[in-house]
Amino acid sequence: MSNRLQALWxxxxxxxWILFGGTLxxxxxxxxxxxxxxxxxxxxxxxxxxxxxxxxxxxxxxxxAGQLIGGSLSDQFGRRKLMLFxxxxxxxxxxxxxxxxxxxxxxxxxxxxxIFGSMYQPARDAMVAxxxxxxxxxxxxxxxxxxxxxxxxxxPAIGGFLATRSYLLAFxxxxxATFAFFLVSVLFIRETRPAVVLRDPAQPAPGTFLSVLSNxxxxxxxxxxxxxxxxxxxxMTVLPVYMNDQFGLGASYFGWVMTTNAxxxxxxxxxxxxxxxxxxxxxLMATGALLYAAGVGSVMFGNAFPHFIAAMVIVTxxxxxxxxxxxxxxxxLAPADMRGRYMSVLGLTWTLGFGLGPVLGGIVxxxxxxxxxxxxxxxxxxxxxxxxxxxxxxxxxxxPRAVITPAD
Numbered sequence: 024m025s026n027r028l029q030a031l032w033x034x035x036x037x038x039x040w041i042l043f044g045g046t047l048x049x050x051x052x053x054x055x056x057x058x059x060x061x062x063x064x065x066x067x068x069x070x071x072x073x074x075x076x077x078x079x080x081x082x083x084x085x086x087x088a089g090q091l092i093g094g095s096l097s098d099q100f101g102r103r104k105l106m107l108f109x110x111x112x113x114x115x116x117x118x119x120x121x122x123x124x125x126x127x128x129x130x131x132x133x134x135x136x137x138i139f140g141s142m143y144q145p146a147r148d149a150m151v152a153x154x155x156x157x158x159x160x161x162x163x164x165x166x167x168x169x170x171x172x173x174x175x176x177x178x179p180a181i182g183g184f185l186a187t188r189s190y191l192l193a194f195x196x197x198x199x200a201t202f203a204f205f206l207v208s209v210l211f212i213r214e215t216r217p218a219v220v221l222r223d224p225a226q227p228a229p230g231t232f233l234s235v236l237s238n239x240x241x242x243x244x245x246x247x248x249x250x251x252x253x254x255x256x257x258x259m260t261v262l263p264v265y266m267n268d269q270f271g272l273g274a275s276y277f278g279w280v281m282t283t284n285a286x287x288x289x290x291x292x293x294x295x296x297x298x299x300x301x302x303x304x305x306x307l308m309a310t311g312a313l314l315y316a317a318g319v320g321s322v323m324f325g326n327a328f329p330h331f332i333a334a335m336v337i338v339t340x341x342x343x344x345x346x347x348x349x350x351x352x353x354x355x356l357a358p359a360d361m362r363g364r365y366m367s368v369l370g371l372t373w374t375l376g377f378g379l380g381p382v383l384g385g386i387v388x389x390x391x392x393x394x395x396x397x398x399x400x401x402x403x404x405x406x407x408x409x410x411x412x413x414x415x416x417x418x419x420x421x422x423p424r425a426v427i428t429p430a431d
Contacts, residue, residue: 045204045208047365051172053173054181055182055197064079093143114198122191148366153216158301161299165292249407250406253403254316254358255319262277314337317337328427
């Protein structure tokens with residue numbers, strides 16, 4: 024075992040492992056507070072659920088803006104600077120959020136947290152792409168995803184314990200975890216933004232997000248991924264209502280369905296990513312989309328708790344293929360000096376899927392029939408899978424991308 028761990032350690036640069044550990048600390052901190060936001064706003068500030076929902080929508084909406092801004096700025100000024108700015112901003116704002124005493128103050132801090140906190144991820148993902156070669160990127164993103172899920176799984180237990188004593192205490196401990204990673208980053212993280220890029224003259228010069236949208240393969244890839252996410256999100260939003268209304272399986276049953284998802288990711292994400300890392304990526308994405316379609320589509324045939332567990336197992340297998348591979352494909356399609364922008368657009372793709380999915384799921388369930396939702400969304404995942412295969416065939420005929428020379 025020790026030899027395997029040593030071999031794994033040697034596969035990636037030291038700075039990647041610092042990011043790996045920092046991601047665990049950061050996700051633990053996030054997990055301590057984010058699941059309790061609704062309770063905090065409703066119980067502590069005595070806000071109506073309508074105002075609570077509005078405040079959280081402001082947070083999520085500003086997070087979209089933060090991702091786009093962060094991706095662009097990380098390309099212009101460097102990954103490290105944006106990461107440090109995002110971390111220290113979050114560390115300062117979290118306790119302030121815990122001191123909010125009205126809707127106006129909570130909403131204002133929520134917007135700032137959404138913008139500044141969301142700048143971190145596109146910068147981090149771009150830094151991983153800078154540090155790790157294309158052949159190892161799926162593995163690297165898989166490892167990051169494992170610790171992210173681990174932190175999110177453990178964090179709520181710590182946060183719940185702290186929140187029973189004081190919500191402010193929970194926010195302060197979360198801020199301390201974020202600040203700890205900030206200090207580690209100041210001391211040990213170096214800049215990785217490429218200094219020189221030799222570009223294909225036919226490609227547009229780097230600039231605004233319009234130059235990202237001029238990359239037609241990436242636009243097709245993003246659209247295909249959105250279709251897949253539309254299907255996936257039903258398992259987290261509509262499924263609990265479907266299980267309860269149709270079969271009397273309440274929240275505790277759905278809790279076990281989600282625990283199955285998180286447990287599988289923590290245990291099997293890295294082995295699956297390692298086993299599939301040498302396979303062609305877009306056909307692999309198509310396989311993941313097929314698994315999503317099979318799992319989501321099978322829900323229409325289920326009428327008992329074990330079936331819904333089995334459906335989530337199939338969906339999670341697709342998730343463990345799609346998630347790290349999508350980030351790797353994005354890094355492959357992006358010019359080195361625009362990776363931040365591309366990563367932020369990928370994040371926007373997931374946000375769009377998660378935003379539209381529940382709305383479409385509700386419309387189909389209410390206007391047609393609850394069971395009709397599952398084959399409809401399975402078809403969306405299949406459409407995404409077909410698009411991946413078409414894109415793979417198209418890219419196979421293109422010239423290799425320009426040579427990239429990273430900064431020393």
